[in-house]
Amino acid sequence: MSIRVRFAPSPTGPFSLGNARTALFNWLFARHHKGTFLIRIEDTDKERSKKEYEEMALSALKWLGIESDEPIIHQSERGDRYAHYVKKLFDTNQAYYCFCTSEELEAEYQAQMSQGIAPKYGGKCRHIKKEDAETRLEKGEQATIRFRMPEKRIAFTDMVRGKVEFDTALFGDIIIAKSLTEPLYNFAVVVDDYETQITHVIRGEDHTPNTPKQIALQEALGFPQVHYGHLPFILGADRKKLSKRTLTSSMLDYKEQGYLASAMINMLALLGWHPEKDREVLTTEEIINEFDMKRVQKAGAVFNPEKLDWLNMAHIKLMSDETLKELLVPHIPPEWKNDKDRLMRVIHLEKNRMRKINEFITNAKLFFELPEYPASLLLFKGTTTHDTESSLKETEQFIKNISENEFNESALNEKIMGIANERGRGMVLWPLRVALSGKEMSPGPIELLTALGKKESLVRIAHAIQKIEGALRDRS
RNA sequence: GGCUCCAUCGUCUAGUGGUAGGACAUUGCCCUCUCACGGCAGUAACAGGGGUUCAAUUCCCCUUGGAGCUACCA
Numbered sequence: 001m002s003i004r005v006r007f008a009p010s011p012t013g014p015f016s017l018g019n020a021r022t023a024l025f026n027w028l029f030a031r032h033h034k035g036t037f038l039i040r041i042e043d044t045d046k047e048r049s050k051k052e053y054e055e056m057a058l059s060a061l062k063w064l065g066i067e068s069d070e071p072i073i074h075q076s077e078r079g080d081r082y083a084h085y086v087k088k089l090f091d092t093n094q095a096y097y098c099f100c101t102s103e104e105l106e107a108e109y110q111a112q113m114s115q116g117i118a119p120k121y122g123g124k125c126r127h128i129k130k131e132d133a134e135t136r137l138e139k140g141e142q143a144t145i146r147f148r149m150p151e152k153r154i155a156f157t158d159m160v161r162g163k164v165e166f167d168t169a170l171f172g173d174i175i176i177a178k179s180l181t182e183p184l185y186n187f188a189v190v191v192d193d194y195e196t197q198i199t200h201v202i203r204g205e206d207h208t209p210n211t212p213k214q215i216a217l218q219e220a221l222g223f224p225q226v227h228y229g230h231l232p233f234i235l236g237a238d239r240k241k242l243s244k245r246t247l248t249s250s251m252l253d254y255k256e257q258g259y260l261a262s263a264m265i266n267m268l269a270l271l272g273w274h275p276e277k278d279r280e281v282l283t284t285e286e287i288i289n290e291f292d293m294k295r296v297q298k299a300g301a302v303f304n305p306e307k308l309d310w311l312n313m314a315h316i317k318l319m320s321d322e323t324l325k326e327l328l329v330p331h332i333p334p335e336w337k338n339d340k341d342r343l344m345r346v347i348h349l350e351k352n353r354m355r356k357i358n359e360f361i362t363n364a365k366l367f368f369e370l371p372e373y374p375a376s377l378l379l380f381k382g383t384t385t386h387d388t389e390s391s392l393k394e395t396e397q398f399i400k401n402i403s404e405n406e407f408n409e410s411a412l413n414e415k416i417m418g419i420a421n422e423r424g425r426g427m428v429l430w431p432l433r434v435a436l437s438g439k440e441m442s443p444g445p446i447e448l449l450t451a452l453g454k455k456e457s458l459v460r461i462a463h464a465i466q467k468i469e470g471a472l473r474d475r476s
Numbered sequence: 477g478g479c480u481c482c483a484u485c486g487u488c489u490a491g492u493g494g495u496a497g498g499a500c501a502u503u504g505c506c507c508u509c510u511c512a513c514g515g516c517a518g519u520a521a522c523a524g525g526g527g528u529u530c531a532a533u534u535c536c537c538c539u540u541g542g543a544g545c546u547a548c549c550a
Contacts (some may be wrong), residue, residue, distance in 0.1 A: 441511035
């Protein structure tokens, strides 16, 4: 039988790292086993569900390349399906109307808590006859629908943790719906998973205690049991579940900050899972091939932003210059595109220096516009203005003598390093590099020359020489 | 309180009944005109106590610590 999984977010808040990881593991599991991956929106809570959160989740997933193989289901549109199954439970006397008010229930729970007893519903409405309930409903009384929880031990084999067992007597009769068409989580999940023929439920470990309730419901409705796997949490630095407020916990923020989807997937996959052979930098394709629920960790994992940076850098290096250009183009100033060749040379050079793709704008700016800098910056430590002037002039002459078609890295390296080794490396390379970049810190002079090209390089060197001469004049 | 789960370097993790390995971070060195990249080396962990065993990080129990759940949220 083919594997079918689903990711079922409730659109009640920003889409977090943890949500993304749960979606990813479901998706990886489906892809690895050539199964089907579904997205279902759990928007039964009308108060808290918001369309914007749903859109946020879907676009974050789309960014990661995770999309539903079948049309997306909304629980809010399936009221009649839930009503159908609630009626089935009524017909078999496995559900009943409960007229207790929230105040009554609250008081009951408080009393139990203060006595140190595990709180659960006392069963006050358990024996109200269906006919009596219906007349009360007709009179306009408010009621919820409860499931007669059978008291027994329910065990299941978790794909991550192995055998887990609960005593359902501790749960009491849970509320499964506010009305025929307004189901609550545990009931809606069971119905939808059944109707979409889900075979494996992979979700966060916060759902572990819900699993026996859902199994009891499946048994009551005569549904086959599904396989469960509960994923450990992604934790904040405080080792607590990532809160909604945690900074940049919204997935789309990572995209904005210049992270690659492939790096993000790599990072998320490595939180709680590890390939058999010890490798860290993995393409999505490789992760799909090697993914195995058996290798999923049991303990929660603290998210490490530095490692994400490192992985992002690694994934940038994995990309071709051309692919990187495509990614960069929408973000760069239009005038940078005028000189296509120069742009490509700059991308090639900066590719190995970027941790996040939006760093490109600040890093590459100097190639398109010479920054302002003081003449004093041209002086290598412990050298004189005079020596700097003569060094720059000599370098300028050498560069002028290199023909346009010889203007490449190896030829430049040979010529420039020739002078540098003669006059002293710092004496030659520092002023040249500052003249070309206008910055204290930058790529090396040979790299700058190659990327800028002969013409622009000479303009910048001439500009530097003017600065030096100006400084000399001011002194005399 | 009750129920469930978890426990290897600071972090992510590998691992086995017999020397605890890798990655990020960090430190030092090399490369070098600077900053990155890269290369090399170093610091750093089996929570504690009992068992079982010739031998336990590994298997069992307890303790401790941590997390989740305990809704007319999901």
